[in-house]
Amino acid sequence: MKFDRRTFLAGALAAASVAALPKKEAQAATGQPALSTLIDLTRCNGCEGEAMPRCVEACRTKNKSRFPEPNPAMLKNYWPKDNHEDWSEKRDNIYRLTPYNWLFVDEIYLEVEGKEERVNIPRRCMHCDNPPCVSLCPFGTAKKDADGPVRIEPELCFGGAKCRAVCPWQVPQRQAGVGPYTMIDPLPVGAGVMYKCDLCRDLLDQGKAPKCIAACPKEALTIGPKEEIHTLADQLQEKYQGYIYGRDEHGGTATIYVSKIPFALLDAAITEDVDPKQVMRFHQPVNEGDKQHRKASVALLAPIAGVIGAFAATISKKDANDEQE
Amino acid sequence: MSKNEHIVRHPLTVRLTHWLIASSGLLLTFSGIGFMPLYGRFYLNELPGMQWVSDFQTQMNVHYLSAALFMAACIFHVLYHLKRKEFALIPRRGDVMESWLIIKAMLCHKKEPAHDKFLAEQRIAYAAFAFTIAALIVSGYFLALKNSMSFFIAPETLQLFILGHLTFTFLFILQVALHLAAFLIKANRPLLGTMFNGQVEREYAEKRHPRWFKRVSS
Numbered sequence: 001m002k003f004d005r006r007t008f009l010a011g012a013l014a015a016a017s018v019a020a021l022p023k024k025e026a027q028a029a030t031g032q033p034a035l036s037t038l039i040d041l042t043r044c045n046g047c048e049g050e051a052m053p054r055c056v057e058a059c060r061t062k063n064k065s066r067f068p069e070p071n072p073a074m075l076k077n078y079w080p081k082d083n084h085e086d087w088s089e090k091r092d093n094i095y096r097l098t099p100y101n102w103l104f105v106d107e108i109y110l111e112v113e114g115k116e117e118r119v120n121i122p123r124r125c126m127h128c129d130n131p132p133c134v135s136l137c138p139f140g141t142a143k144k145d146a147d148g149p150v151r152i153e154p155e156l157c158f159g160g161a162k163c164r165a166v167c168p169w170q171v172p173q174r175q176a177g178v179g180p181y182t183m184i185d186p187l188p189v190g191a192g193v194m195y196k197c198d199l200c201r202d203l204l205d206q207g208k209a210p211k212c213i214a215a216c217p218k219e220a221l222t223i224g225p226k227e228e229i230h231t232l233a234d235q236l237q238e239k240y241q242g243y244i245y246g247r248d249e250h251g252g253t254a255t256i257y258v259s260k261i262p263f264a265l266l267d268a269a270i271t272e273d274v275d276p277k278q279v280m281r282f283h284q285p286v287n288e289g290d291k292q293h294r295k296a297s298v299a300l301l302a303p304i305a306g307v308i309g310a311f312a313a314t315i316s317k318k319d320a321n322d323e324q325e
Numbered sequence: 326m327s328k329n330e331h332i333v334r335h336p337l338t339v340r341l342t343h344w345l346i347a348s349s350g351l352l353l354t355f356s357g358i359g360f361m362p363l364y365g366r367f368y369l370n371e372l373p374g375m376q377w378v379s380d381f382q383t384q385m386n387v388h389y390l391s392a393a394l395f396m397a398a399c400i401f402h403v404l405y406h407l408k409r410k411e412f413a414l415i416p417r418r419g420d421v422m423e424s425w426l427i428i429k430a431m432l433c434h435k436k437e438p439a440h441d442k443f444l445a446e447q448r449i450a451y452a453a454f455a456f457t458i459a460a461l462i463v464s465g466y467f468l469a470l471k472n473s474m475s476f477f478i479a480p481e482t483l484q485l486f487i488l489g490h491l492t493f494t495f496l497f498i499l500q501v502a503l504h505l506a507a508f509l510i511k512a513n514r515p516l517l518g519t520m521f522n523g524q525v526e527r528e529y530a531e532k533r534h535p536r537w538f539k540r541v542s543s
Contacts, residue, residue, distance in 0.1 A: 078366060080366075080367065080368070081366060134480075135472060136360065136381055136385070137487075138360040138361050138362075138487070138491065139484075139487065139488065139491070140480070140483055140484030140485075140486075140487035140488060141484070143480030143481075143483070143484070144480060145480060146477055146479070156484075156488075158361075160361055160362050160363075162360070162361075162362050162381060165362075165381065166381055188366070188367075189361070189363065191366075288382045289472070291382075292382070292385055292389075292472055293472060293473050293474075294473075295385070295386060295389045296389060296469040296470070296472040296473035297473040298389070298393065299389040299390070299392050299393040299396075299469055300466065300469055300470060300473060301393075302392070302393035302394070302396045302397040303396050303397065303400045305393075305397040305401075306396065306397035306398065306399065306400030306401040306404065307400060307401075307404060309397065309401045309405075310400070310401045310403075310404030310405045310408065311404070311408070313338055313401070313405055314404075314405060314408040314409055320541075321409055321410060321411055322442065322537065322540060322541045323410075323411040323412060323413035323442055
């Protein structure tokens with residue numbers, strides 16, 4: 001199977017009807033395999049010479065109707081804090097993730113084997129296999145679909161930004177003045193709504209590729225069934241004698257980068273002279289959610305202690321029963 | 326029965342279970358509310374020794390630990406009393422009407438109906454608590470199970486469990502508040518001490534809980 005944007009027809013059916021199932025079975029039940037995307041950094045040139053990379057433009061155009069339109073009266077500080085996050089006057093910023101820009105192309109320069117290289121890196125949500133934003137969202141508005149995309153539904157999002165705090169790439173971005181918290185103002189809870197890429201969930205449902213993938217003139221972006229994308233990544237890695245990022249990092253993601261340049265070098269270039277927490281890195285984050293699995297398992301055994309304790313405590317009939325008529 | 330005009334109302338096992346449920350429930354609620362996340366916004370994490378409240382992984386660890394204690398204590402409570410055939414807190418027919426009569430008597434300073442070991446309101450409150458706690462345990466257990474086994478669950482179903490857990494948390498907080506508010510009523514205050522020392526004054530028991538008193542003194 002070829003994976004390019006034109007032949008991609010692996011649209012996902014709604015997974016909502018699938019109840020709790022092991023992941024593989026759930027994916028089988030939707031009739032579609034888990035999807036993955038591949039970003040070939042050797043192909044991307046950031047649409048050199050154009051006003052904006054086409055993937056970014058396609059993303060912004062497609063999602064424009066979903067961008068936040070804040071209530072100006074609600075653009076006030078999050079009491080008792082003296083700040084609030086408002087990007088509504090900076091909608092044109094295409095150089096980072098914002099509530100109005102869910103994909104950007106990072107352009108970095110670095111020296112590799114004595115030669116200056118320019119690398120263009122499309123960055124958006126990695127769509128983790130075990131996303132901590134989903135595990136820890138207190139309202140369940142961050143959702144992971146059976147076929148892979150991770151999305152945030154704005155209807156119940158209070159903008160606490162916990163999803164951003166636990167995301168190793170700080171992907172979700174907050175906009176104040178929108179969302180359900182505006183309805184309970186002046187109660188000092190909530191701060192807006194979090195926004196990020198959902199891999200064009202609606203297009204996937206129609207069997208179409210996400211807009212960024214369809215728009216790429218270099219065919220640097222690809223989507224397809226996860227296993228096939230992994231095979232393709234291996235083939236490209238071998239072809240370029242290159243490197244892969246995103247397959248195993250953070251416990252696995254649905255975004256695989258392939259590069260001729262080691263990702264450690266790219267990461268060093270990205271973080272040079274900036275606060276590493278303020279940029280999207282190519283680091284090796286530990287998935288805290290995976291660690292939590294073991295702790296949750298221990299908690300699940302607690303009822304056994306209650307059962308054993310109750311039987312042990314009732315062996316002796318020393319205390320009289322004063323509750324029977 | 327003790328020599329100094331007191332009788333045993335709650336044996337040590339019952340008191341320990343009560344306080345284990347209360348303390349782990351408090352910790353569960355505190356760590357659970359922190360998931361929202363609120364504590365960082367209100368500078369709680371800047372108080373000495375409270376930095377952990379804005380660390381979500383630590384919060385989760387605390388939540389799991391307190392959930393383990395809470396579940397074990399609740400299951401112990403149910404099985405312990407089931408095995409001992411102690412059902413004095415189970416609501417009985419006519420409890421709603423009796424509760425109304427008690428409230429009316431308290432408000433109008435009239436004589437209350439003769440109580441058994443527990444008041445009709447206590448039995449109703451217990452049933453409400455039991456329902457809320459059962460819903461919290463079932464939904465929480467399911468969420469922990471999902472986190473531990475990493476199985477796929479339809480996101481809408483998952484959200485239903487999360488919102489259900491959240492709703493019952495608020496109900497739990499409300500019920501705890503009402504539980505504590507019961508001690509604003511003077512007549513209930515002697516019962517407060519019984520949860521610490523297990524004893525109640527003989528005279529009080531005889532007057533307010535004659536049906537129970539008759540049984541324990543026979």
